[in-house]
Amino acid sequence: xxxxxxxxxxxxxxxxxxxxxxxxxxxxxxxxxxxxxxxxxxxxxxxxxxxxxxxxxxxxxxxxxxxxxxxxxxxxxxxxxxxxxxxxxxxxxxxxxxxxxxxxxxxxxxxxxx
Amino acid sequence: xxxxxxxxxxxxxxxxxxxxxxxxxxxxxxxxxxxxxxxxxxxxxxxxxxxxxxxxxxxxxxxxxxxxxxxxxxxxxxxxxxxxxxxxxxxxxxxxxxxxxxxxxxxxxxxx
Numbered sequence: 231x232x233x234x235x236x237x238x239x240x241x242x243x244x245x246x247x248x249x250x251x252x253x254x255x256x257x258x259x260x261x262x263x264x265x266x267x268x269x270x271x272x273x274x275x276x277x278x279x280x281x282x283x284x285x286x287x288x289x290x291x292x293x294x295x296x297x298x299x300x301x302x303x304x305x306x307x308x309x310x311x312x313x314x315x316x317x318x319x320x321x322x323x324x325x326x327x328x329x330x331x332x333x334x335x336x337x338x339x340x341x342x343x344x
Numbered sequence: 345x346x347x348x349x350x351x352x353x354x355x356x357x358x359x360x361x362x363x364x365x366x367x368x369x370x371x372x373x374x375x376x377x378x379x380x381x382x383x384x385x386x387x388x389x390x391x392x393x394x395x396x397x398x399x400x401x402x403x404x405x406x407x408x409x410x411x412x413x414x415x416x417x418x419x420x421x422x423x424x425x426x427x428x429x430x431x432x433x434x435x436x437x438x439x440x441x442x443x444x445x446x447x448x449x450x451x452x453x454x455x456x
Contacts, residue, residue, distance in 0.1 A: 234386075261442060272432060272446040273387065286443045320386050324442055332377065333444055335386035 232257070234323050234336035242342045243311050251306040251339045255323030261285070262304040263333060264296060267318040279304060280326040311343045347371055350433055350447030357423055358455050365431060365450040366417040373435030376409050376416040377444065381430045390431075391418070425454050 235254040243249050255262050261280045265273035266289075275288035279298035290296075293311075298304045302323075308315060318340050322333040350367045357363055367376070375394055379387035391402050393409035393416060400407055406419045420427055430451050434444040 263443060265444075272448050273444075275443045275445070278443055280442075288443065318384070322386075322444075326442060332389055332392045333442065334389060335379075337386045338384070340384070 234321055234334055236319075236321050236336035236339050238339060239337065240340045240342075242344060244344055245311055245313060247311050247343075249308045249311060249341060251308070251319055251321075251341070253304045253306070253321030253323075253336060255302050255304070255321075256334055259323035259325055259334075260302055261324045261326030261333075262298055262302065263322040263324075264290075264304070264306050265320040265322065265335075267320060267338075269317075273320060276306070285326070308341075313343050316341060316343045347445050348433055348435055348447035350450055352450055353448065354451040354453065356453045356455055359423060359425060361423055363420040363423050363427070363452065364417060365433075366415060367433035367435075367447045368415045369435060370414070371435075371437065372413040373437055373445075374413070375436040376407070377434045377436070378405075378407050378416070378418045379432045379434060381432060381449075383429075387432060420452075423452075423454055425456055428452055428454050 237252045263278040264276040267273045276290040278286045282298045294308050296306045318338045320338045322335045324333040348369050378390045381387045391407040398409040404421045430449045432449050433447040
């Protein structure tokens with residue numbers, strides 16, 4: 231079965247530009263999470279959605295926004311990019327609801343801001 | 345901030361040796377997950393633990409969920425070169441939805 235698909239895999243942007251990252255969850259998964267991982271760091275939670283509604287919010291800057299669409303795919307929109315936004319961005323998906331379940335990660339998008 | 349303390353941060357081992365790493369927390373987690381991450385790739389789920397005291401195996405991997413729900417360990421038996429990578433523990437707090445809090449990672453390096 232196909233895993234979590236993220237696009238693009240690599241992205242280079244200039245400071246103050248905008249970027250959109252896309253995530254397609256595993257089939258039938260209704261929960262999507264976004265994580266940011268800096269070099270040598272552990273993944274940091276940004277935001278999550280369950281059934282197209284925001285469910286949790288972590289350390290996501292105000293310059294970033296995200297949403298989950300009717301087909302459960304999600305997009306992370308990043309504006310006014312800064313050099314410090316350069317990182318690996320991971321999307322993960324799971325079957326949501328009140329029961330804790332396993333989250334499966336995509337291969338990530340490497341964003342480089344120059 | 346980071347709530348999970350993972351140790352060791354890195355380790356060199358001889359091929360064939362057994363490996364042990366652990367995570368501790370001041371918070372109680374409902375679920376513990378162990379992931380392996382290769383450079384530039386996404387974390388791959390290895391083992392999920394749901395019950396206090398649970399011991400689960402996946403091939404050469406064995407993980408246990410502590411009785412207090414504040415710790416977990418991962419053992420790798422008979423290590424091989426492809427075990428190289430970064431291993432992360434991650435916990436889910438039941439009252440915070442399904443978001444994962446990650447430990448700092450253990451970088452495993454194997455001497456051939």
